[in-house]
Amino acid sequence: MSVEAIATALIAAAILTSMPLMLAAVGEAIAERAGLLNLGIEGSMLCAGFASFWLTLKTDSVTLGLLIGAAVGLAIGLVFGTLATVLNANQVVLGLGVTLAGTGGTAFLFREVYGSDQPLLSGGPGRPFEGWFDWLPVIGPAIGDQRWFVFVAWFMVLAGHLFLVRTPSGLQLRAAGESPFGLEAVGGNVTMVRIGAAAIGGVFYGFGGAALAVVELGFFSPGSTAGAGFLAVALAMLGRLSPLRVALFTLAFGLLTGLDIGLQIAGVDARPEFLRMLPYAGIVIGLVALGRGVRMPRALGQAYGGISSRR
Amino acid sequence: MNPQSLCSNKPATWWRALVPFCLLASGMGLAPNFGSAEETTVDRVAIVTPASRTNQGWDQQGVDNLVEVGETLDIEVEVVEDAGYDDITPILNDLASDGTDLIVCHASGYQTVCPEFAQESGIPVVVIENPGAVMDDLIADIETQAQEASFLAGVVAGLETRSGRVAVVVSGEPPTWNYMTVGFAEGLHSVNPEATLIYQVIGEAAYDDAPNAKRVTESAIAAGADVVFGMGDGASFGMIQAINEHNQDLEPEEQVWFIDVIGDKSGSDAGQHLLTSVLFDYRGAYTELIQQLREGSFGEIHTMNLENDGVRLLPFAAFADPDTVETVDAVRVQIVDGDIVVSAIGDADGLRERLDELFPH
Known part of the structure; x- marks a missing residue:
């Protein structure tokens, strides 16, 4: 097998495996822009992943599975947003609660539904552009042979970016995180904007969890997110809450993760623990190096009590 | 009474x-x-596992086997799963207060905490891969000499590979996996010294990291491996799914085959491309341990090996060459008779040295 084929496989794997993480991180970037720090991504992804897997297995339709995953994410996002804004619940505690409940709840449901079986999906989403870019060495097939939802995910990232920076609603959303009092002063409804942002974030987490289960893995197992929800928070911050930057950093993280696999195949004499550490060290270094000039939304993580509370 | x-x-x-x-x-x-x-009364036995009892791997095999032995001997079995690798002393204390007569600490990661607990509480425990801790009436040890059965699996891989490239994918480097990796490599080398062995570690204690297991296995397949020996527990499903997806729409001669460990997945979705599996069978060891506890002779090292069927190969898939079956049977006899001695190397550095000797880069 040629080096080119291995490189193609590693890049293709990086694009595919970083996709669920990318969706989750972009969703978090949108929520944080509105002032909501959601640490419940892990739980949301697991719930969406389980629902998605269950329905895909029942109906043999990946599309339906992805949609139910998004619906579950939306529902959890709405609950999170409502509790964090209407009841002013502590966002950190609330998010961790969602993660704990999602982790335990999906493990319980999985056992109840499947017992000790581990069903696997066969097939998976199609590859509509297979072979189209084979003229471009290494990268061409790595991109062209992806499953259709990978392209949808990148389209969602682009749409999220345009929504944030080019639309009046996006401006309101950013104002809710930057200057909620200012938003209310010009007639905006901070509570509704934040609930909306939580819902949009929830849809991204839901698609991310569902994509992990039915597009990337082809199965669901309890805890299969393996900390992706928390990585998403770090990557959102690394990308300075800009969806496009977040997506690119996530892809870079995926490529770094693949580096250790490539080095192992090449027989490089290094401890695998060290190689595995590289992408995470990259995040830490990136946060330190790039994070110095970063200013997070002023109202991030803070409850909003309305203009009257300021008097 | x-x-x-x-x-x-x-x-x-x-x-x-x-x-x-x-x-x-x-x-x-x-x-x-x-x-x-x-005679000591043994009415209640407990097993503590680090991960889920349904992971179709190490944890499930231990639990299922103990439950089966409990039913046979009419003993109540309490299962504590998902205990993790942190300090399990509170769990052990809880089991002690419930009147448990014997606790099986089903992880090599419990090598310190369980012997300490046994000495403090006086409740007998069973540890894994820790012969130095054995103590009369208090601590017994189970040794899984799976390197012998893994040697056979290596022979199978060496005879069945078509590309000459074989991969070993592991979810960590605990002693149990290392013994098996070395055994497999020696078996592979014995019948196919020209083969290329691709050794890949998913991560440190990545036993349930199915996403990365899938990714690593995909890269091994991309590197040309057509037989994958996977040791993963929950992570195994990532490996299996990588193989299932790769094999889709491929002719049988182009497909990649999987060799599993510990459990039998042949009847499930995961068994489509399963060549064989290195099975662990704890029933004999558990039965003997409980009997010894009753008789007052508890506190020995129990070795699961080819001779006592504690470890063995799952009957081969139909697509395996019949000649391979005959060869493996002959090699098995040679191992049991002592004509072939398989290295028992449990540490990661020793493992790498041995792999470099057998398959230099």
Whole structure:
């Protein structure tokens, strides 16, 4: 097998495996822009992943599975947003609660539904552009042979970016995180904007969890997110809450993760623990190096009590 | 409860009334447990596993086997799963307060905490791969000499590979996996020294990291491996799914085959491309341990090997070459007879040295 084929496989794997993480991180970037720090991504992804897997297995339709995953994410996002804004619940505690409940709840449901079986999906989403870019060495097939939802995910990232920076609603959303009092002063409804942002974030987490289960893995197992929800928070911050930057950093993280696999195949004499550490060290270094000039939304993580509370 | 304990535990007034009966009973031979031949009662046994009892790997095999032994011996079995690798002393204390007679600490990661607990509480425990901790009446050890069965798996891989490239994918480097990796590599080398062995570690204790397991296996397949020996527990499903997806729409001769460990997945979705599996069977060891505890001879090292069928290969898939089956049977006899000695290397550095000797880059 040629080096080119291995490189193609590693890049293709990086694009595919970083996709669920990318969706989750972009969703978090949108929520944080509105002032909501959601640490419940892990739980949301697991719930969406389980629902998605269950329905895909029942109906043999990946599309339906992805949609139910998004619906579950939306529902959890709405609950999170409502509790964090209407009841002013502590966002950190609330998010961790969602993660704990999602982790335990999906493990319980999985056992109840499947017992000790581990069903696997066969097939998976199609590859509509297979072979189209084979003229471009290494990268061409790595991109062209992806499953259709990978392209949808990148389209969602682009749409999220345009929504944030080019639309009046996006401006309101950013104002809710930057200057909620200012938003209310010009007639905006901070509570509704934040609930909306939580819902949009929830849809991204839901698609991310569902994509992990039915597009990337082809199965669901309890805890299969393996900390992706928390990585998403770090990557959102690394990308300075800009969806496009977040997506690119996530892809870079995926490529770094693949580096250790490539080095192992090449027989490089290094401890695998060290190689595995590289992408995470990259995040830490990136946060330190790039994070110095970063200013997070002023109202991030803070409850909003309305203009009257300021008097 | 035997007559002796009945007599000694009664209040004073009862005691006086029962003395003549006890003397009479012992004189008539109705109290067989009097004296030094007393048998310890074992009514309740517990097993603590680090991960889920449904992971179709290490944890599930241990639990399923103990439950089966419990049903056979009419013993209550309590299962504590998902205990993780942190300090499990609170769990052990809880089991002790529930009147557990024996605790199986089903992870090599419990090598320190369980022996300490046994010495403090006096409750017998079973540890894994820790022969140095063995203590009379208190601590027994189970050694899984799976390198022998893995040697056979390596022979299978060496004979069945078409590309000459074979991958070993592991979810960590605990002693159990390392023994098996070395055994597999030696078996592969014995029949196909020209083969290329691709050794890949998913991560440190990545036993349930199915996403990365899938990714690593995909890269091994991209590197040309057509037989994958996977040790993963929950992570195994990532490996299996990578193979299933790769094999889709491919002719049988182009497909990649999987060799699993510990459990039998042949009847499930995961068994489509399963060549064979290195099976662990704890039933014999558990039965013997409980019997020894009852008889007062508890505290030995129990070795699961090819000879006692504690480890063995799952019957081969139909697509395996019949000649391979014959060869493996012959090699098995040679191992049991001692004509072939398989290295037992449990540490990661030793493992790498051995792999470099067998398959230099």
